[in-house]
Amino acid sequence: MNFLNRIVALDRRWVFLFLFVVVSMAYLLRNYFSVDITVTKEVKSIYDFIEKRNEGDKLLISFDYDPSSLAELHPMSRAIMLHCFRRGIRVVAVTLSQYGAGMVEEILREVAAEAKEAYGVDPQYGRDYCFVGYRPYPAMVILGMGENFRVFFPRDYYDTPLDSIPLMQGVRNYDDVNAVIGITSGTTADFWIVYGNARYDMPLALGVTGVMATDYYPYLGNAIFGLIGGWKGAAEYEKLIDRSADANAGMPAQVVAHLTIVLFIMIGNIGYLLSRKSTNAVS
Amino acid sequence: MKRRVPLIIVFCVSLFMVIQYFVPLDSLERVYRSFLDYTIIIGVFALLLGIWSLCRVNYDKIKRKSENWQYAIITLTGFFIMTIAGFLSGWGRTDNYLYQHLFSYVLVPIQATMFSLLAFFIASAAFRAFRARSLLATLLLISGLVIMIRFVPLGFLSEPISDLAGWILRVPNMAAKRAIIIGVGLGAVATAFKIMLGIERAYLGRD
Amino acid sequence: MRHLLRLFLILLLAFVVDGQSVYSQESDPVTSTADSVATEPVTPPPASAFGLAGEDMPNDNGHKLRVKWQYPAEAVGDITGFEIWRATSPTGEFRMLGQAPNDYFEYLDIGNKETPAPDFMANNSDFFYKVVAIGKNGLRTESEPGGPFRTYGQWFHRGKTPVLVGVVLFGCFTFYFIRAAKKGKELYVRPLAGIEAVDEAIGRATEMGKPTLYILGIGTASEIATIASFAILGRVAKKIAEYQTQLIVPCYDAIVMSIAQDVVRSSYLQAGRPDQYSDDMVYFVTNAQFAYVAGVNGIMMRQRPATNFYLGYFAAESLILAETGNSIGAIQIAGTDQITQIPFFVVACDYTLIGEELYAASAYLGRDPLLLGSLKAEDWGKGIVMALIVVGVVATIFGWDGFRELIRVNL
Numbered sequence: 081m082n083f084l085n086r087i088v089a090l091d092r093r094w095v096f097l098f099l100f101v102v103v104s105m106a107y108l109l110r111n112y113f114s115v116d117i118t119v120t121k122e123v124k125s126i127y128d129f130i131e132k133r134n135e136g137d138k139l140l141i142s143f144d145y146d147p148s149s150l151a152e153l154h155p156m157s158r159a160i161m162l163h164c165f166r167r168g169i170r171v172v173a174v175t176l177s178q179y180g181a182g183m184v185e186e187i188l189r190e191v192a193a194e195a196k197e198a199y200g201v202d203p204q205y206g207r208d209y210c211f212v213g214y215r216p217y218p219a220m221v222i223l224g225m226g227e228n229f230r231v232f233f234p235r236d237y238y239d240t241p242l243d244s245i246p247l248m249q250g251v252r253n254y255d256d257v258n259a260v261i262g263i264t265s266g267t268t269a270d271f272w273i274v275y276g277n278a279r280y281d282m283p284l285a286l287g288v289t290g291v292m293a294t295d296y297y298p299y300l301g302n303a304i305f306g307l308i309g310g311w312k313g314a315a316e317y318e319k320l321i322d323r324s325a326d327a328n329a330g331m332p333a334q335v336v337a338h339l340t341i342v343l344f345i346m347i348g349n350i351g352y353l354l355s356r357k358s359t360n361a362v363s
Numbered sequence: 364m365k366r367r368v369p370l371i372i373v374f375c376v377s378l379f380m381v382i383q384y385f386v387p388l389d390s391l392e393r394v395y396r397s398f399l400d401y402t403i404i405i406g407v408f409a410l411l412l413g414i415w416s417l418c419r420v421n422y423d424k425i426k427r428k429s430e431n432w433q434y435a436i437i438t439l440t441g442f443f444i445m446t447i448a449g450f451l452s453g454w455g456r457t458d459n460y461l462y463q464h465l466f467s468y469v470l471v472p473i474q475a476t477m478f479s480l481l482a483f484f485i486a487s488a489a490f491r492a493f494r495a496r497s498l499l500a501t502l503l504l505i506s507g508l509v510i511m512i513r514f515v516p517l518g519f520l521s522e523p524i525s526d527l528a529g530w531i532l533r534v535p536n537m538a539a540k541r542a543i544i545i546g547v548g549l550g551a552v553a554t555a556f557k558i559m560l561g562i563e564r565a566y567l568g569r570d
Numbered sequence: 571m572r573h574l575l576r577l578f579l580i581l582l583l584a585f586v587v588d589g590q591s592v593y594s595q596e597s598d599p600v601t602s603t604a605d606s607v608a609t610e611p612v613t614p615p616p617a618s619a620f621g622l623a624g625e626d627m628p629n630d631n632g633h634k635l636r637v638k639w640q641y642p643a644e645a646v647g648d649i650t651g652f653e654i655w656r657a658t659s660p661t662g663e664f665r666m667l668g669q670a671p672n673d674y675f676e677y678l679d680i681g682n683k684e685t686p687a688p689d690f691m692a693n694n695s696d697f698f699y700k701v702v703a704i705g706k707n708g709l710r711t712e713s714e715p716g717g718p719f720r721t722y723g724q725w726f727h728r729g730k731t732p733v734l735v736g737v738v739l740f741g742c743f744t745f746y747f748i749r750a751a752k753k754g755k756e757l758y759v760r761p762l763a764g765i766e767a768v769d770e771a772i773g774r775a776t777e778m779g780k781p782t783l784y785i786l787g788i789g790t791a792s793e794i795a796t797i798a799s800f801a802i803l804g805r806v807a808k809k810i811a812e813y814q815t816q817l818i819v820p821c822y823d824a825i826v827m828s829i830a831q832d833v834v835r836s837s838y839l840q841a842g843r844p845d846q847y848s849d850d851m852v853y854f855v856t857n858a859q860f861a862y863v864a865g866v867n868g869i870m871m872r873q874r875p876a877t878n879f880y881l882g883y884f885a886a887e888s889l890i891l892a893e894t895g896n897s898i899g900a901i902q903i904a905g906t907d908q909i910t911q912i913p914f915f916v917v918a919c920d921y922t923l924i925g926e927e928l929y930a931a932s933a934y935l936g937r938d939p940l941l942l943g944s945l946k947a948e949d950w951g952k953g954i955v956m957a958l959i960v961v962g963v964v965a966t967i968f969g970w971d972g973f974r975e976l977i978r979v980n981l
Contacts, residue, residue, distance in 0.1 A: 092487035092897065099486050118521050147466075148474035148860045149886075179858070182466055220399060227680055228689075252689070253680060256668055266885060291481070291886065294510070295540075295910055297532045337482060338511050344490040345508065352494045385734055387727050389631045389683055389693075402792070406825060413824030413854030420853045431872050470858075477860035481886060484893040492917040540909050543925045547907045549951045550926025551794045552737065553944045556744050558797065562940045565801035565932055566829060 087351035099340055106336040113332035115315075122297075123316040126285045126306030127163065129259060135168035138247070138257045140225075142272070143187075144218065144264035146179035149289055155327035156287045156314035157263050158191055161209075163321045165195035170247050171209040172257060174225075174233070176218040176268050184211060185237060198323065206245045213237035219271045226280040228252050254282035259305075263287035269296060273303045287313065370561040377559040417442065506531050616705035617645040619652065622716025624699060629730075629980070632693030632723035633683050638676040639701045639713065646672055653702040653710075654679070656689075660698045660715040665689065681721075693723040729980030739954070743947035750946075751939035757946050764903050764921035765934040771877040771901045772809045780876035781816035782806070785866060785891065787882025787906065788822045788859055791829055794929065795907045799882040800833050801932030802905075806879065807834040811841035819852040820869060822862045827854045863887040867894045880904040880919070881928060884911045892918035905931065 106113065130139070141160065145153045164171050175184045188211055192203040203209055212233040215221045224231040229251065235241050242248045250256060260282055262272040269286050277284040283305055286296055290310025300307055308317060311334050314327035376398070383391040421435035445465060452459040493508075495501040513521075513528040557563035619639040627634035637654060654677045655664040665688065670677050679699075681691020691697070696718030703711045751757055775782045784803055789796040803819070810817045819834065821827035831852045838847035855865040867890065870878070878895040880888070881904065888904075888911040895902050896918045904915035905923030915922045923931055926948065933941030958977065965973035 090490070092491075092893075095487045095490055096483045099483055103482075118525070120525065146474070146859070147471035148478040150471060151475045151479070182463065183471075186467070216403065217399060228682060230687075250666070250668060252668060255678060255680075289886075292910065294532050294536065297529065298537045298540075335515050337486075338515055341486045341489055342508060342511055342515075344486060345493045345504070348490050348493070349495055349504070352496075381737070385727055385730055387629060387631050387724060392631075392683075409824035409828055410857075411824075413821075413827055413857075416824075416827060416849070416854040417856075420850055423850065434868065473864075474858070474860045477863055477890070478886065480890055484889045488889060488893055488914070488917045543909050543912070545955050546926040546948075546952065547909075547929075549740070549948050549955070550907075550929035552740055552951075553744065553926075553948045554794050554798060554929045556741060556947075557941065557944050562748070562938075562944065563797075563801060563932065565804040565833065565936075566797050567832075 085351075085355060087347060088355055090348075095344060098344075099337065102340050103333045103337050107330070107333040110329050110332045115328075115331040115335055117312075117315050117319050117328070117331065119316045119319060120313075122300055122307040122309075123313050124306075124320065126160070126261070126308065127317065127320040129283070129285070129305065130160070130163050130167060130169060133167065133169050133258055136170065138170040138172060138251065139164060140172045140174065140254070140257045140260045142174050142176060142260065142262045142264070142268070143180055143184045144176045144262060144266065144268035146177045146265070147183060149265035150183060152289050152310055153263055153265060153287065154187060155311065155325060155330075156308045156317055157187060158194070158325065159314055159317040159321055159323070159327070160261060160263075160287070160308075161188070161191040162195055162198070162323060163317075165192065165201055165203045165208065166199045166321070168201070168208075169258075170207075172229075172247065172251065173209065173211040175214045176221055176264075176271075177266075178214070178216070181214040181237065206240075206247055208247070210245050210247050211237045212242065212248075218268045219275050222271050222275040223279065226253055226276065254280045257282070259283040259285065261285045261287065263308075265289050265292070273299055277303045369567055370564070374559055374561065377555070414442075506535075613705075613707045613709065615709040615711045616649045616703040616707075617642050618711045619701040619703055619713040622699055622701060622713060624697070624717065624719025626720065626722045627678070629724055629727040631683070632695075632721035633681045633691045635679045635681075635691075635697060635719055635721055636676060637679055637699050637701075637716070637719070639716070641675060641703065645703075649703045649705050651704055652677075653704060655700045655702065655712075657698050657700075657715070658695070660717065662698070664698075664700055664715075691721060693721055696720050732977050732979050740947060740951050743950045744944050747943035747946040747950075748940050749943075751943035754939075757939070757942045759930075759934065759942060759945055762923065762927055762931070762934060764905065764923045764927070765931055767901075767903060767921050768806065768935065769809065771879075771903055772806065772813060772815065774901055775876035776813040776815045778876040779815075781818050781873055782810055782877040782879070783866075783869065783873075783875040783895075783900075784817060784819045784879045785882070786819065786821060786826055786830060787880070787884045788857075788862065788887065789826075789883025790823050791825045793883045795881075795883040796826060798929045798932060799905075800829060802879075802881055802935065803830060804833045804837050805932065805935040807837035808841045811838045811843045811846060814843070814846065817851050818869060818873065818875065820855045820862075820866055821852065822855065822857055822859075824854055824857070827852060859885065859887060863890050866891060870894050870898055870900070874898050875900055878902045880906070880915065881923070881931070882906065884908055884915075889914035889918060895919075 133139075141157070143157060161171060163169075173184055173188055175181055188205075188209060192205075192209065196202050212229065213236060215232045221232050225233075229248070230242055233242060236245060236248075254260060254276070260272065260276060262269055262276075262284065264272070264286065265288070269288055269292065272284055272286065276282065284303065285306035285308075286304050287308040288296060288310070290312065293307065293309025293313070296304065296307055296309075308314060311327045311330050315331050318325050318328050379391075379394070383395050418439065421438050423429075424432045424435040425439075445462075448459070448462040448465055451461060489507070493504045495504055509524060509531060510528050513525050517524065554563065558566070619641050621640040623638045624635050625638075626632070627636055639652075641649075641652075649672045651672050652670045652674075654667045654670065656667050656679060657664040667679055667689065668677060679691070679697075682689045684690065697720075698715045698717035699719070700715050701713045703713075705711070747757070772782060784806060786796055786799045786803065787793075791797070807817060817834065819830055821830060831849055834852050835844070835847050838844050856862050869875075871894070875895075875898075878891075878900045880891060880895075880902070884891075884906045885908065888906070888908075892902060892904060892915055902919035903921045903923075904919040905928035906912060906915065907925050907928055909925070912922065912924055930945050930948075933945050962973065962977070965971075
């Protein structure tokens with residue numbers, strides 16, 4: 081009885097400790113685990129969309145997250161951009177997150193170098209990709225870009241006039257890019273749906289954190305054509321482009337973490353039900 | 364008069380905002396953009412007030428040697444180092460070695476660590492809250508488990524569980540969410556009316 | 571001989587470029603194409619687009635035109651796409667606007683609203699268009715200029731009519747119930763546990779001699795949730811001033827901090843204790859989300875408040891804050907309009923105001939008939955929405971699309 085009560089009222093620090101130990105172990109021993117990843121339709125549709133594009137087509141990728149969610153969202157950003165560079169799709173990058181500019185600049189350079197090493201392509205700034213920078217008030221910026229990118233971004237992150245960048249010549253608004261992919265960790269995802277897709281009707285896909293993913297499933301098929309949720313989604317994308325990286329490495333830890341939480345819930349419920357039964361018996 | 368002037372300004376600006384939403388005139392849009400610019404300008408000056416507040420509160424803690432005053436030193440030191448590093452490359456630029464390294468190797472890991480705490484708190488909160496206390500709580504428990512298990516590879520079971528999770532998200536979850544969204548929407552309009560008409564004045568610091 | 575041939579080619583090129591070509595001012599690649607026309611006449615140029623038509627786009631101030639054209643179905647396979655060019659007169663300088671794929675026969679021309687911009691499109695003006703078919707062999711054929719097509723500005727965005735109707739209807743309800751409340755009509759509002767616990771929570775902090783922590787969330791001052799939270803903060807601060815207990819309000823946004831200082835100062839004044847107010851009660855922490863969480867959690871762990879209020883706009887930090895508050899045994903009242911965060915608050919807090927309950931809290935606390943009147947208007951609004959949902963479901967079942975079109979908002 082005493083044991084059951086202790087289970088029901090288990091100090092949260094034990095839960096933290098147990099979770100920390102199993103997740104750390106799973107991550108450290110990741111090379112000995114293999115997680116069979118099933119690719120979902122929502123991730124596959126983004127892959128297919130990029131796969132079907134012609135070389136030279138353009139995508140607008142908005143990196144609307146800050147360093148706090150970098151660990152969760154960077155893997156999908158990398159995977160999508162690698163796919164684009166491999167296929168010769170041009171990438172126009174923008175960030176609507178206050179702390180995103182430095183981070184985006186860094187990841188663009190890194191992925192361009194990675195693409196060169198992995199696929200032998202050599203993405204050049206200005207020709208294959210460009211970064212227009214950051215502006216505050218995401219809703220206004222999304223609406224403004226629907227009219228003309230130059231309303232809010234007359235110059236790119238490096239202060240070059242947009243019209244002087246070969247990639248941006250003739251690119252005025254969403255009509256001139258094949259799709260928008262918003263990789264976001266906050267309410268900007270809603271703004272992309274409400275002010276971007278609903279108003280300008282451009283093809284839109286989202287990459288969001290695992291916690292947020294459930295919010296955007298209902299929009300699949302109408303407002304958004306694809307959805308990547310957290311590490312799991314990123315791991316699926318990595319599988320599709322046949323390049324196992326950070327998300328795949330983290331999958332054993334993620335699976336074990338989920339199982340641990342499920343286990344704790346079950347233990348808690350068994351303890352609760354048994355203690356209730358014995359209380360009823362006593363009364 | 365002192366009481367009425369702010370309310371008159373609030374009414375006029377609110378009315379303008381309502382009109383510009385329905386009237387697609389360039390002149391109104393220009394005024395609307397000016398208002399947004401004012402917000403940015405006010406925000407910058409308010410930030411100065413915020414920084415002043417941060418420095419004063421922490422300085423007072425150190426001066427009075429109040430409990431845990433040592434943390435105030437860390438706060439102020441961090442604030443000044445980051446500010447100075449931000450200005451090293453000149454006005455409007457932050458691409459210097461010190462700032463980039465502080466950003467990438469201090470700020471980023473600290474923020475990511477704070478965010479990762481969420482996983483631990485979700486675990487402890489789920490352990491405490493998901494109890495089969497009643498029929499509704501049991502339904503919630505089962506739904507929660509299905510949504511979580513869909514992340515776990517379970518061979519031939521993965522697909523039906525994924526489909527079931529999808530159904531839970533699309534149908535009952537969406538129905539409840541939309542009901543709350545409609546309520547929130549109406550509540551927001553009602554609050555906007557109250558502010559516009561001066562019925563709700565508590566935000567002005569008065570009843 | 572070679573010099574003569576080069577001279578001939580230059581003259582021929584000059585002739586082609588001078589010949590009213592739409593690309594004369596624009597780009598080198600086009601010039602080289604013209605060159606190819608001159609030197610490689612073996613493959614025929616693609617067929618020309620024809621039947622250009624333009625229509626003004628509704629609901630704007632005359633800066634958008636939709637251009638449509640036709641193209642021989644049998645020739646579509648010979649081209650890669652189209653270029654769309656615009657000028658203000660049929661003989662004027664045409665400017666390239668954009669491209670369209672070969673199976674797409676319309677283009678939405680969104681002109682710039684500002685005059686100095688090269689693609690400026692004036693309201694109530696005529697425009698002429700040309701469509702250039704780009705052949706797979708690299709040759710290009712331009713259509714005859716189409717136009718004039720006129721832009722018209724509108725005074726009212728007709729796509730937003732359902733919103734206007736809804737706002738007017740809701741406004742009428744609000745006025746009616748406010749008038750009724752003014753006349754002394756008794757308005758019943760169902761009790762909310764979270765609101766009724768406010769007094770008890772502040773009383774508990776007073777008894778324990780511990781502070782009360784009030785978090786306004788991470789929204790800006792323009793969020794409705796933050797504005798609602800200011801209203802509640804005013805009433806909570808007044809109670810705290812009366813009970814002479816301590817209040818801590820760490821802020822995420824500097825503007826929010828300034829307003830919150832004003833709100834708390836006024837509440838202390840109303841409670842007759844202005845001397846007890848200090849600006850140190852309401853202070854700025856940071857506007858970095860997780861740094862703010864770290865700061866507030868530090869306050870909780872060190873100062874151990876007996877009561878925590880989390881009212882306003884919250885994102886991922888909600889559970890981290892609420893679980894920390896739970897771990898120190900504080901009584902916690904939360905409220906937010908962010909649906910994703912509501913479950914986290916429900917799990918970790920004692921009372922949670924869900925969605926619009928947060929907006930209504932001020933009215934409940936103040937019991938002001940005018941504020942209560944607006945709550946009744948909300949109830950009626952909900953009734954109408956429920957009726958519309960039922961009618962919408964029935965209309966969809968029976969295929970009456972007209973109803974859906976009637977209430978559709980076209981931004």
